[in-house]
Amino acid sequence: METVSALVAYAIDHGMIEKTDVTYVTNAILALLKENPTPETYQKPKTTQRTLRVFLDPLLDLAFEKGLLEDNSVHERDRFEALIMDTLMPRPSELQHEFNQRFSQDPKAATDYFYALAQNSNYIKTDRLKKNKHFSVKTAYGEMRATINLAKPEKDPKAIAAAQSEEETFPPCLLCREYVGLNMDHKPPRKNHRTIKLTLNEEPFYFQFSPYVYYNEHAIVIHQDHIPMKMSQKTYRRLLDFVDQFPHYFLGSNAGLPIVGGSILSHEHYQGGHAHFPIDDARVLESYQYGSVTIERLLWPLSALRFKAKDKDILVNVLDRFEHIWRTYHNEALGIISKTGVHHNAITPIARKDGDTYQMTVALRNNVTSEKYPDGVFHTHPEHQHIKKENIGLIEVMGLGILPGRLDTELPLIAQYLNGEESLQKIPKSMQPWAMELQDHKPTKNMLEYVYQEAAKIFVNSLEDAAVFPHTEVGHQAFNGLIQKFMTT
Numbered sequence: 271m272e273t274v275s276a277l278v279a280y281a282i283d284h285g286m287i288e289k290t291d292v293t294y295v296t297n298a299i300l301a302l303l304k305e306n307p308t309p310e311t312y313q314k315p316k317t318t319q320r321t322l323r324v325f326l327d328p329l330l331d332l333a334f335e336k337g338l339l340e341d342n343s344v345h346e347r348d349r350f351e352a353l354i355m356d357t358l359m360p361r362p363s364e365l366q367h368e369f370n371q372r373f374s375q376d377p378k379a380a381t382d383y384f385y386a387l388a389q390n391s392n393y394i395k396t397d398r399l400k401k402n403k404h405f406s407v408k409t410a411y412g413e414m415r416a417t418i419n420l421a422k423p424e425k426d427p428k429a430i431a432a433a434q435s436e437e438e439t440f441p442p443c444l445l446c447r448e449y450v451g452l453n454m455d456h457k458p459p460r461k462n463h464r465t466i467k468l469t470l471n472e473e474p475f476y477f478q479f480s481p482y483v484y485y486n487e488h489a490i491v492i493h494q495d496h497i498p499m500k501m502s503q504k505t506y507r508r509l510l511d512f513v514d515q516f517p518h519y520f521l522g523s524n525a526g527l528p529i530v531g532g533s534i535l536s537h538e539h540y541q542g543g544h545a546h547f548p549i550d551d552a553r554v555l556e557s558y559q560y561g562s563v564t565i566e567r568l569l570w571p572l573s574a575l576r577f578k579a580k581d582k583d584i585l586v587n588v589l590d591r592f593e594h595i596w597r598t599y600h601n602e603a604l605g606i607i608s609k610t611g612v613h614h615n616a617i618t619p620i621a622r623k624d625g626d627t628y629q630m631t632v633a634l635r636n637n638v639t640s641e642k643y644p645d646g647v648f649h650t651h652p653e654h655q656h657i658k659k660e661n662i663g664l665i666e667v668m669g670l671g672i673l674p675g676r677l678d679t680e681l682p683l684i685a686q687y688l689n690g691e692e693s694l695q696k697i698p699k700s701m702q703p704w705a706m707e708l709q710d711h712k713p714t715k716n717m718l719e720y721v722y723q724e725a726a727k728i729f730v731n732s733l734e735d736a737a738v739f740p741h742t743e744v745g746h747q748a749f750n751g752l753i754q755k756f757m758t759t
């Protein structure tokens with residue numbers, strides 16, 4: 271079992287285990303594989319290979335041959351891989367201890383350690399993430415980015431069927447803390463999943479990384495309890511407490527309403543990370559002073575403001591007051607219907623800390639639907655949905671489009687069509703009008719690059735569709751009117 275000893279050596283080299291653990295960990299992996307040891311099993315391997323897959327794939331093949339996997343699907347292989355990698359992971363209490371110790375010296379050292387562990391244990395599947403496409407386009411708002419994410423696996427049909435059956439409803443959602451170390455058929459494999467306990471606004475939260483990593487150190491901060499998303503003073507406090515503790519990270523929240531919110535509204539959670547986004551470079555159109563709080567109106571496809579203050583309590587109060595005024599703001603001419611039985615106005619807030627100044631960038635959202643726009647008046651309009659139909663959530667608001675995996679085949683197909691190598695009929699129907707439009711302005715070379723750029727432009731159009739105040743004279747006046755109303759009441 272040279273692969274087992276090589277895997278154990280990898281874990282030592284990456285600081286996941288210590289030499290004292292070798293026999294114990296080796297035996298734990300052998301137990302999973304139902305293999306018996308030989309004297310060589312415990313010896314340091316001759317191989318100098320350092321790529322995890324080189325050790326893992328043969329072990330997963332062996333597990334399948336021995337009937338330890340239900341089938342040879344990606345899901346089953348991932349599940350067994352998580353069992354193996356879990357043997358190399360610290361217990362949650364050990365991890366917490368190590369994290370806290372580093373945190374007391376330097377918060378960045380603590381997150382660096384935790385992120386490296388998530389990568390080295392292949393909880394974050396770095397090899398799959400390399401396949402993701404990234405592209406950007408220069409616009410009037412700055413350089414906007416988009417990515418086609420292929421790391422998130424297609425939903426297993428068995429998992430969908432299981433989700434509909436009664437007995438599989440616990441844990442209630444993917445963010446619940448019961449997923450730590452969970453190994454359940456037809457649920458995402460989380461045996462090697464770990465979280466860090468945090469206190470925000472004197473409430474218990476857990477900090478973990480997203481296994482799909484849409485950007486650097488993509489973190490999720492989750493309330494201890496399965497309680498629904500709700501925007502309130504508490505939200506701002508929690509976000510600001512987090513950036514106080516981790517000043518090198520940002521943390522933002524999706525709006526707590528459908529259409530303009532994230533995909534999971536049933537469990538209070540936020541997304542953050544060690545990353546810089548196009549919205550951070552947005553140009554300031556106008557600046558207002560409200561007591562000690564500076565309010566900047568940003569040149570951004572969505573209607574966005576940035577609040578800046580040195581005092582956290584003052585900032586929280588101002589944000590709360592502003593959200594209150596925005597919640598009841600009604601402008602029929604612009605289609606901003608604040609209430610039809612339920613409230614429609616919401617915000618997407620994003621917190622950062624710059625030196626001793628707190629920043630909260632706020633995008634104004636509204637989730638009303640109409641006969642003309644049944645998917646949402648301020649949602650991607652039908653003429654832009656061939657690129658992205660899904661919600662414009664927090665990450666998109668910041669200027670990074672998370673585009674669906676289907677584009678990975680559809681965009682190259684369109685480039686081939688433009689090059690005269692493929693017929694129009696080969697392109698999905700919903701994409702054909704756009705492909706014909708591109709035909710009229712196509713360049714003479716770098717066709718694929720051109721198609722990616724144009725796709726990114728359509729993503730920016732989607733963001734503009736989500737702007738409650740349009741980029742017109744009337745829109746600017748109305749936006750200023752809202753700010754004046756806030757400043758004078």
Ligand SMILES: [Zn+2]
Nearest residue numbers: 443446496537
């Ligand atoms: Zn939950």
